[in-house]
Amino acid sequence: MAAHDPRVRQGKRFEMRWNGHRSYDVVATHDLLRRAPGELSAAIGARRVLSVTTPTVDALHGRALQRHLRDAGVDADHFVVQLGEAHKTMESVLALCGHAQRAGLGRRDLLLAFGGGVCCDVVGLAASLTRRGLPYICVPTTLLAQVDAAIGLKTGVNFGGRKNYLGSFVPPEAVFVDIGFLRTLPADDLRRGTAEILKIALVRDEELFSLLTERGPELLESHFASPARVADLVIHRSIALMLDELSRNPYEDRGYERLVDFGHTFSPAIEETSLHRVLHGDAVAIDIAVSCMIAIELGLLPEYEWHRILAAYRALGLPLTSVYCTADVLGRGVEAAVAHRGGRLNLVVPTTVGCATFVPDAASIDRGLLERAADRLALEATARPRATVAAT
């Protein structure tokens, strides 16, 4: 019985539910593509599927996916397309819709996203538009997508120089998170993914934060292969916390005080200004550092907590700042956030490791405060030269 074999890593099934209804499952699993039929082909059932992946993921895992679906008797078509941040556009979405049309997908057939956050976002938006909404399933292959981008119900593309300006709220039908894909993930992408775990740990879970700080180097070194129990625990806890936060306000129509906006106030402006040379995970890490500085200045976060947070940055190799982290750029982040959060800033700041509060008004955050925050982070980073991120 595989379930009792201690060498087999155990999975976990998370239910995303709201208003008392189950909406979709996020299944953390191992060896997703090894056995056929399996959980993935069971979820697809008798429907036709169009799988979408990038050249990189296709080279690594494309044959495994195709063999798995073929062995399970799934009628599948495969589409390989460049989907980096530069391709997170409506053009990519429409190319996908065109492919779905030519493949003759019916209204009950589905799209399968097999890749990182951009792939899941673009596929989700294409699915939500095609025939006014086809179902879609995500199989995220990056850490960032596994704990954040792929497990929520937001889709989005960049537009007119603005990050995620166009998109939709459309729940996936299911998400399969296989930690094994992290083995082939580039080290920098792995590191960037930990920024989203740090985000949720800092505002919700001191234990997860400590685990991340203490075991982060081993997890990064082994690509989340060992210690296996710790890797599973970190990923499972991140997913559970993220879904718990999302389920309180899945469509963001119950107010704009959202803990998961932590790290997402200044980061869009940094990404946009850098023309995406600073990638999302790094921008989130910098945003968190800026938010901590503001919290210290406003007397909301004690200085000694910042030293613990710094230790986490060091353990994970995350940047504190970049050349794009200036008072001007941070100010633009504040303005854009106010427009996007119904007229108020609602900046999330930690009050201690594991707890957070909101700075409701943009008026509390003047130009001088942003300058001091940027300056201090530049100083901290100079003391530790590796903590600034250059263009990638």
Next chain:
Amino acid sequence: MAAHDPRVRQGKRFEMRWNGHRSYDVVATHDLLRRAPGELSAAIGARRVLSVTTPTVDALHGRALQRHLRDAGVDADHFVVQLGEAHKTMESVLALCGHAQRAGLGRRDLLLAFGGGVCCDVVGLAASLTRRGLPYICVPTTLLAQVDAAIGLKTGVNFGGRKNYLGSFVPPEAVFVDIGFLRTLPADDLRRGTAEILKIALVRDEELFSLLTERGPELLESHFASPARVADLVIHRSIALMLDELSRNPYEDRGYERLVDFGHTFSPAIEETSLHRVLHGDAVAIDIAVSCMIAIELGLLPEYEWHRILAAYRALGLPLTSVYCTADVLGRGVEAAVAHRGGRLNLVVPTTVGCATFVPDAASIDRGLLERAADRLALEATARPRATVAAT
């Protein structure tokens, strides 16, 4: 007291509700733009608004709308853009999203569609994508949009030669139907709008059907100005029936047996093949005629009911066929409908005036049946030369 003045035409407020919740109101009204502030500006409130209209509607009513909003103190921006069937594309949607972005609309601001069905469809889709969903309000100015396109929650654009292949289900915040706009509507557009009223009457309401047949010529002649009570009754009844049908299955996820699909099985193929030379209302009229022929052939509709239906076509000046109504084109309509209705045809056919049933399987509708239907309609139209529609 205006409310007791018999010379003032009365409005009516319809609530679209499902799952026990009110979702949006469709307000049938008169003189919407005359008094400021009024119902429209009250619905907008303190928010900024981007109104979108076509050159034709702008020339007729643009100044009235702008003055109305200005007098009510609404912060409004106006965008005039070509929105015919040829502009029902993602390019138009993205042009609108770009305009909303440049106007700096925040997440609580809104779009206002002021025009026909294409305008409402394109604005609704742009609103649903911008910032993952801005609210929108529709003020339809054509009969077809007032009783059908603008009052539902479907948005859509044509893509890859397929009608409404891309779109979304997004309820408007409110819809204001002012019959007064019909005074300036071209006679042909008015006539085409009656096809959607005929549709709902034939499957749901014998009284409405009789009213339409008997008073149709007067209503068309007067552009629904007189008899005022009959015009209001016809429009109000159509709206109430349409909302009642939509509310049973607003997101089309509770099965594919929908009475409002009557007239919408063959019409997309006719419109696509004609490259939209046959416009929607005419295509719906032809589709209804084809469906009646099939119902007669299958023994579901008695011949004497068809004579009553023919009288309605005559009264309203609706076409029975066109050069694009061939067995080939009708067959393509069947195929596309099967793909779009989850694998079954579910063709709506009347069994008597006011009642309908479904032909579930495409297998019941063979090539010979489609040929006989097309042939008989060509004959009927030859007997009454005006009943065929040429390219417009």
